[in-house]
Amino acid sequence: MTTPAIAITLGDPRGIGPEIVRSALATSGIAGAARIVVIGPRGTGVPVDEAVGDWTGGVGPSPDTEAGRARDALAGRLAGLAIERAVAMARAGEVQGIVTAPIDKAAFHRGGYEAPGHTEFLEQLTGAPTVMMLASPKLRVVLATTHLALRDVPAALTRERLERTITITRRGLQEWFGIARPRLALAALNPHAGDHGRFGSEDDLLLAPVARAMQVAGPIPADTVFVRAIQGEFDAVIAPYHDVGMTAIKVASFGEGVNITLGLPFPRTSPDHGTALDIAGTGRARADSMIEAIRLARTLTSRRVPPPVS
Numbered sequence: 511m512t513t514p515a516i517a518i519t520l521g522d523p524r525g526i527g528p529e530i531v532r533s534a535l536a537t538s539g540i541a542g543a544a545r546i547v548v549i550g551p552r553g554t555g556v557p558v559d560e561a562v563g564d565w566t567g568g569v570g571p572s573p574d575t576e577a578g579r580a581r582d583a584l585a586g587r588l589a590g591l592a593i594e595r596a597v598a599m600a601r602a603g604e605v606q607g608i609v610t611a612p613i614d615k616a617a618f619h620r621g622g623y624e625a626p627g628h629t630e631f632l633e634q635l636t637g638a639p640t641v642m643m644l645a646s647p648k649l650r651v652v653l654a655t656t657h658l659a660l661r662d663v664p665a666a667l668t669r670e671r672l673e674r675t676i677t678i679t680r681r682g683l684q685e686w687f688g689i690a691r692p693r694l695a696l697a698a699l700n701p702h703a704g705d706h707g708r709f710g711s712e713d714d715l716l717l718a719p720v721a722r723a724m725q726v727a728g729p730i731p732a733d734t735v736f737v738r739a740i741q742g743e744f745d746a747v748i749a750p751y752h753d754v755g756m757t758a759i760k761v762a763s764f765g766e767g768v769n770i771t772l773g774l775p776f777p778r779t780s781p782d783h784g785t786a787l788d789i790a791g792t793g794r795a796r797a798d799s800m801i802e803a804i805r806l807a808r809t810l811t812s813r814r815v816p817p818p819v820s
Contacts, residue, residue, distance in 0.1 A: 513545055514606040514811040516804065517599050519592040520550040522618075523562055524585050525785030526795035527611030532558045533797035534804055543808045547605055549595050551588040579620065586621025589613045593628070597635045600776040606811040607777035609803050612785045615657070626657035632771050632778060640773035641678045643746070644756065644782060645806070646763030649739055650746035651755040652679045652772070663751040664712060667699065672720045675748055682772030683745055686810050695744040696721045696728030697735045697754060717750070736762070765798040768806050777810035779803040 521527030531548065535541045535558065547554065550561030596608040610628055618625075625631035629642045642653045654675045655666050676694060683692040696717055700710035707714060717729040727744065728735070736758040739747050749755025759767050760782060767782035781799035789795055 513543075514808065515545040515547060515604065516807050516811070517547045517549055517596040517605040517608045518804070519589070519596050519608065519610045520548065520558070520562060521592075521611030522585050522589045522614040522785045522787075523551050524581075524617075524790060525612055525614060525787050526790045527785065528558055528562045529790070530781070530795055530797040530800040531611055533795075534800040537797070537801055540801060540804055543805070544811070546804075547599070549592045551592075554595060582614070582617040583620035583622075586614065586617030586619065586623065588621070590618060590621055590623045590631070593631060594635065597632065601636070605776075607779070607807040609800075609807050610778065610780040611800065612781065612783065614785045614787065628769075628780065629656055629771055632774060636774055638773050638775060639674060639678060640771050641675050641682075643679070643682065643770045643772050644759040644767050645770055646759060646766040646768070646802075648766075649736065649759055649762045650683075651736070651759045652746055652748050653752055653755050654748055654750050656752055658752070660751065660753075664699070667712065667716065667750055669716060669720055672696070672717070672748070673724060676720070676724045676726060678773045679746055679748065682770075686770075686772070686777065687745075689745055692745045693743070694724075694726040694746055694748060695730055695735050695739060696726050696748045697732045697750060698729035699750045701731070703729045703731050732758075765796065766802055767799060768803045770806070770810075777807050779807045779810070 518531055520531055535546060548558055548561045553561050593610060599605045600608055615627055625634055629640055633640045642656055644651045652675060654672055655663050658666055680692050683689040699712045699717060702709060704710045704713040713729045721728045732754050735747055738744060740762060769780040769782055771778040781803050783799060786795060
């Protein structure tokens with residue numbers, strides 16, 4: 511079988527992205543599993559140190575000065591350009607998958623990008639409807655809404671959004687993970703799934719009808735649904751908002767979790783953590799999640815199967 515090519519973006523060059531990529535590629539069995547194309551501020555397809563140049567780590571958060579804000583903006587712009595380059599390479603067939611190191615969202619915005627984060631930016635670049643999945647050997651969680659203030663979640667959680675999330679998740683588990691009939695659960699929005707309207711009506715009036723129509727379990731209160739999934743009852747849980755899903759996966763599997771964008775025409779994975787600007791360059795950053803992200807990207811590039819005929 512032909513060795514796949516995987517593009518790895520170094521993320522925000524002030525953060526831990528460059529050093530965890532360097533550590534991951536030095537790990538036995540990682541660099542040789544695929545043809546790695548590193549994309550950083552100074553180049554494409556060159557060693558990590560050369561790709562980063564004098565940008566690598568240790569600077570911490572920039573001071574709130576004109577010079578600091580300019581450096582943030584440049585870092586965010588470079589991170590965005592690397593993502594654009596990786597996506598262009600994937601769409602052209604030059605690479606079969608991409609792995610992205612973390613970006614700093616404030617710097618990303620200062621660099622001229624309006625997307626709230628990686629997932630939304632990838633959707634803009636490809637035109638493909640996507641959803642964010644966090645996966646580990648113990649648990650898979652999909653976010654129905656991503657980077658929103660909690661007060662904005664109920665309005666954003668529409669029937670259309672939920673149905674789209676479930677459809678993309680089901681197809682992704684079939685095509686990328688080889689699960690012919692995925693068992694999905696929908697986590698409730700409110701405590702105790704609203705307790706028949708005492709704590710909110712969304713679960714009864716919105717989530718329950720969608721669950722029935724889409725043939726998924728739920729809505730199941732968040733304080734039990736993730737436990738049931740870890741015990742093997744469900745292949746993935748749809749979480750209604752960011753933190754309830756992210757907290758579950760990180761508590762269950764921190765360091766083993768991988769962020770996967772479902773719905774793209776190619777695999778995209780990333781670590782389950784951020785830029786960690788405060789420890790960049792100190793030698794304290796762990797590459798575990800980046801290693802898992804590269805391994806999973808390599809697996810997914812060779813695993814895609816057609817969905818079963820319904």
